[in-house]
Amino acid sequence: MDKELCEVKIPNDVVGNIKQFRNYDEVRIKKYVLRDGYLSLYMTQADKALALQEFKELFSTFYEVVQAQALPEAQAYCNFIVSEDLRVFTFYMKDQAYYRDLLTAVIEPALLMEAFYYQLYEGNEAPQVTTRYVSSDGAIIYAEKTYDHIEEPSRNQTDV
Numbered sequence: 033m034d035k036e037l038c039e040v041k042i043p044n045d046v047v048g049n050i051k052q053f054r055n056y057d058e059v060r061i062k063k064y065v066l067r068d069g070y071l072s073l074y075m076t077q078a079d080k081a082l083a084l085q086e087f088k089e090l091f092s093t094f095y096e097v098v099q100a101q102a103l104p105e106a107q108a109y110c111n112f113i114v115s116e117d118l119r120v121f122t123f124y125m126k127d128q129a130y131y132r133d134l135l136t137a138v139i140e141p142a143l144l145m146e147a148f149y150y151q152l153y154e155g156n157e158a159p160q161v162t163t164r165y166v167s168s169d170g171a172i173i174y175a176e177k178t179y180d181h182i183e184e185p186s187r188n189q190t191d192v
Contacts, residue, residue, distance in 0.1 A: 038075060040073040041072055041157055046180075053071050062074050087118070090142075091147075094139070095114070108126055109123060119147070121140075121164065123164065123166070124166055124169075125166065128172075130165055147159070158180065160180050
């Protein structure tokens with residue numbers, strides 16, 4: 033069976049510390065190995081393809097929620113565009129003070145995590161995502177940031 037499995041390599045500290053990895057998906061991830069600064073996940077090609085599809089579906093779902101404007105999670109957004117390879121997110125915001133919206137602060141890291149895993153499963157060992165927050169018409173860029181890893185929240189950070 034090992035010859036049927038494909039490998040997904042996850043470098044340390046890109047999506048967290050690999051030494052803290054726990055296999056919560058034993059059905060899909062048949063085995064994993066820590067080696068040389070990487071976490072190697074082993075799964076069938078079919079399971080890998082399904083995971084890639086599921087990572088992308090989250091972005092479609094978020095887009096639909098933003099378009100419908102029916103849930104509180106989407107109230108700060110006018111539109112959402114993501115590149116096909118999940119490397120660039122453009123959030124069209126109703127208000128320049130979007131950063132005060134708690135749900136926005138939760139949504140970005142969740143989308144980043146899915147994009148990073150998508151890129152890693154695609155074989156990109158150095159994933160990168162750029163987020164852009166723009167005005168509702170796209171004319172003003174409020175903020176732009178490029179990530180090459182998932183940032184751990186700081187316990188010492190305070191708002192001014």
